Each structure stands twice: as structure tokens, then as C-alpha cells.
Amino acid sequence: MPKMPIAPQSALTPFHVHTHPTHGHALRLLQAFMLGLSLVLVLAVTTGLARADGNHIIVDEKTIKDAGTVSGWPSHGHNDVRQPGNGAILYGIGGSEEGDNPCYIELLWSRQNASEHRLFTAEWHRGPCGAKRTKSHDETRLALAPPQSAIRAIKVCTNKKDNRKLKGVAITSASEITEYAGKWITVPKITGEYENANCAEWHKASACPTAHVAVGLKIYHDEDGASGLELICGSAGLDPQLDDVVFTEKIKEGEQLLSPVAGTAGTKLRVLIGDGVKLPNDPLRHYGITSVLITEDDDKPCQVALYGGVLDPLKGPQGRLLGEGRLSKCMHFNIGDLVNPLAIGQGTKIHMLLPSVGHLQDHFVNGVQVCDSKTNKNERIKGLGLHPVRVDKNGVVHLWKPPGLPIPAKSKDRHTNRGDFGTTAKTEPKYCPEPDRMIGVGVVMHYEGKSFTGMQLVCRRVTAGKTDPLTKDADGY
Numbered sequence: 001m002p003k004m005p006i007a008p009q010s011a012l013t014p015f016h017v018h019t020h021p022t023h024g025h026a027l028r029l030l031q032a033f034m035l036g037l038s039l040v041l042v043l044a045v046t047t048g049l050a051r052a053d054g055n056h057i058i059v060d061e062k063t064i065k066d067a068g069t070v071s072g073w074p075s076h077g078h079n080d081v082r083q084p085g086n087g088a089i090l091y092g093i094g095g096s097e098e099g100d101n102p103c104y105i106e107l108l109w110s111r112q113n114a115s116e117h118r119l120f121t122a123e124w125h126r127g128p129c130g131a132k133r134t135k136s137h138d139e140t141r142l143a144l145a146p147p148q149s150a151i152r153a154i155k156v157c158t159n160k161k162d163n164r165k166l167k168g169v170a171i172t173s174a175s176e177i178t179e180y181a182g183k184w185i186t187v188p189k190i191t192g193e194y195e196n197a198n199c200a201e202w203h204k205a206s207a208c209p210t211a212h213v214a215v216g217l218k219i220y221h222d223e224d225g226a227s228g229l230e231l232i233c234g235s236a237g238l239d240p241q242l243d244d245v246v247f248t249e250k251i252k253e254g255e256q257l258l259s260p261v262a263g264t265a266g267t268k269l270r271v272l273i274g275d276g277v278k279l280p281n282d283p284l285r286h287y288g289i290t291s292v293l294i295t296e297d298d299d300k301p302c303q304v305a306l307y308g309g310v311l312d313p314l315k316g317p318q319g320r321l322l323g324e325g326r327l328s329k330c331m332h333f334n335i336g337d338l339v340n341p342l343a344i345g346q347g348t349k350i351h352m353l354l355p356s357v358g359h360l361q362d363h364f365v366n367g368v369q370v371c372d373s374k375t376n377k378n379e380r381i382k383g384l385g386l387h388p389v390r391v392d393k394n395g396v397v398h399l400w401k402p403p404g405l406p407i408p409a410k411s412k413d414r415h416t417n418r419g420d421f422g423t424t425a426k427t428e429p430k431y432c433p434e435p436d437r438m439i440g441v442g443v444v445m446h447y448e449g450k451s452f453t454g455m456q457l458v459c460r461r462v463t464a465g466k467t468d469p470l471t472k473d474a475d476g477y
Helices: 023-036 039-046 336-337
Strands: 017-019 056-059 079-082 089-098 101-111 117-125 138-142 150-158 166-175 183-186 212-221 228-241 245-248 267-272 286-295 300-310 322-325 350-353 364-372 381-391 397-399 412-414 440-448 453-465
Touching: 017 150, 017 166, 023 245, 056 101, 079 117, 079 440, 089 150, 089 166, 089 228, 101 138, 101 228, 117 336, 150 228, 166 336, 267 300, 286 381, 300 440, 300 453, 364 453
Parallel strands: none
Antiparallel strands: 017 117, 056 228, 079 212, 089 101, 089 138, 089 212, 101 117, 150 166, 150 212, 166 183, 212 228, 245 453, 267 440, 286 300, 286 350, 300 322, 364 381, 364 440, 381 397, 381 412, 440 453
């Protein structure tokens, strides 16, 4: 939801702000005097604190509108608007009189956004009260400030005289602000009362619609003071808590980040993380490859599957099927079998290669190596090696060993009729173009006829930062 801009003050009558104590200062006082404080004092301190968990309240500007009902009397339609904006939520109202004239109103606001977390007050006054705060006033407010609770409805009490002056205000409904539409609090906890001795008639409430809370107030008045109030309402929610997450950077339009071809180039089949499977998070942002399965039928390597997991190793395990592609020779294979690669290979014509770097914690693929057949005069892939890098929690890529050195045995797999992993142009390891910054997020399989002959890695740079929390499905992350 877009953030609401601060309302221009030039259109408002005199407006003064009083800031409450900061969170850190209030918390230090609370810790220093905890044993000597009464329950009442503890409540007073904690409700004046800004939230410490970092949640921000966002008000959807497009939803802001008047409640449509004035509680009390609209006078002659004269009204002043109090609407601080920028996510400010109303949680209390106070006021006092001068010579029976309700000419001073004080509004309690909470603003919890990306730039500030504070509680503050705003004053309204008319002629008899002058441009100053009165010596004493009554006040009613929610015991818990937003987002724990926010005003949804208020009602006004007036006297019985013809001039219909405001003599009291009561909070009749509140909502807890959540990441969704909000939770209605049927009986809100209220602190204090705002009711003068000559309060005679309580009027119908001014109420916000469902899933809306008070983000402003219209004060109806004559020259001597207030006679009615109307809420200004908006839909408010918590900005989802952001996590520190390792992810891959988006590539620029037209940018090709590919390793050189390992093996023999041919017609291309591109297979990326997310192809043929459904993942709970952005496929090309949050996952890395730890294993590659190449399956062949009748001596023809014709299917490739990518395995791995999210880049945060604490979210493991790292053996999830991330993507799949095949040539026509392998179209009869059941993709469901790929969830458990060991279930494949039971038939005499089906063989598989499954090298993995997943046995190395935090490691992902950023280099590949192939060998071809030594018994047939063809260039089919008959062996596959994967070269690892380690990705730490800060998004830094660490080379497992300098590129080109031997890799662990578990990271290689070969058929019996394969040639050797060598140092020729075709068989030497091929790495992402920036080995110390990139990992593989897909492959380009090269083929001739019905068989794979070569392979490239599709690469992306790794970084870290704040983003939405990762989500799960039945298979994990």
C-alpha cells in the first residue's frame, strides 16, 4: 500500500505538537525503577513507548474518506480538519472549557513508520481559550497505542441547551492493526474519561467502516467552541517485517551471464530454476543449484533435472527439485519420479548421472565439467562434474578451491562407457563469468538429435539485503 503524504498545514488552524519520551529513554527509566513502580505506572510508561520490533504502520491513501456521520451537532457546517498524515493513527481525545465553552481539544496520535516511531499530541482551540493550552483537561484514550489498538468509532455528548456544546467524548470501538485487514476489538480497553458535569445527551457514534481506523478528525464548531466530531477513516496495516536474506541480483535486460560451453555446442535447450515445478519463493532470486541429474534412455542422455535449495543454509534441506527439461527421447519419463532420483534407474535402459555439491554445507554450483563417450563415435555427455563455491550469510561467495583444481569425488559421476575428465578445451571445467560473485541458477543444454552433448551454466550474482520473509509449502522452502 502506498504511504500517505503529510497533509499541508497551511490549510489548518493553529496546530501544536508535543512529543512523548523516546523509546530508549522511557525504557531505561522503566528498567531503573521497575521494582518500585506500581502497576498503574508501568502501564502508563509502556503505552507511551514506540514499538521496538520494527513494524511500520502504512495507511492506504486511496482508502481515506470521511466516516459520513457526525456525532453531536454539525453546527453550521464549519469544521476544522486534524490529519497529520504519514501513517498517523488516532488513539485518544481530550479537552477542556473556558467559561462553559468547549474551546480546547487535544488529540493523541501514534506514528510508526520507517523514519520515526513516536507518540505525539495535536491541539485545537477557539477564541475563548486563546492560542494556548489550558491548565487542566479531561482525556480518554486507548490503553494500548497503535498498532495494538486504534480508534474505530467515537460518540459525543452535548448539553441540552439550544447552542448544543460538546461536553464529552467516548471511544466506542477499536481495532488492532495487523498485516491484513485488522482485528476488531469488541470491548476496547480505555484509560480515562472525557465527560463534563453538564453532559446531557450522548449522540449516535461516528464510526469507520470495516477494516478502517481513524487517521483524522473533523471538528465542527461555532465561534465559541466545538459541537460535533466526525472521524476521517483509512485502511491501515503493518508493513510486513523484513528479513536479512541472501538472494541473487536481477540481471539487466539483454545481459547474458553464461559459462562457456562444457562439451560440444549444439542446439540449445534452456532450463532454469522454476521450470516445470512450482516453488513458494521467487525461483531466480532465492535458490541455488547443488545437484544436477542427467538421465538417459537407450544410451541417449535426454533429460536434465536441477536440485538444490534456498541460499540461506539454515532453511535447508538442499535436495529439492528446482527445475526440469527433456528432449523427445525422454518424454515418457514421469516427472514425479524426479522427486526421488534414486527411484529412477530400475529399468535396464535407464541410467543417470547425479553428482552433487550438496554434501558440502553452504555450497552451490558455479562450475561444470563433462566427458563424452569413448566407445562410440559421438559426443554424448557420459560424465558430469560440478564445481562448488560457498555462500555465506552475508551473500559473499567464497571459492572452495582455486578454479581448475580437482573437485571432491562426490561431485563427479560417470557412466561405464565414458571418457575421462581431462584438460582439453571440451573437458576442462567451465565457470560462471565472475566465479567469486556468481552461482548457477539454470543450465543451457546443448544437444544433437536425441542426446545432450554439452552444457552451460546460467549464472547470477549473489548479494544480501532486506526483503520479504521466505515462505514455505508442504515441501519446505
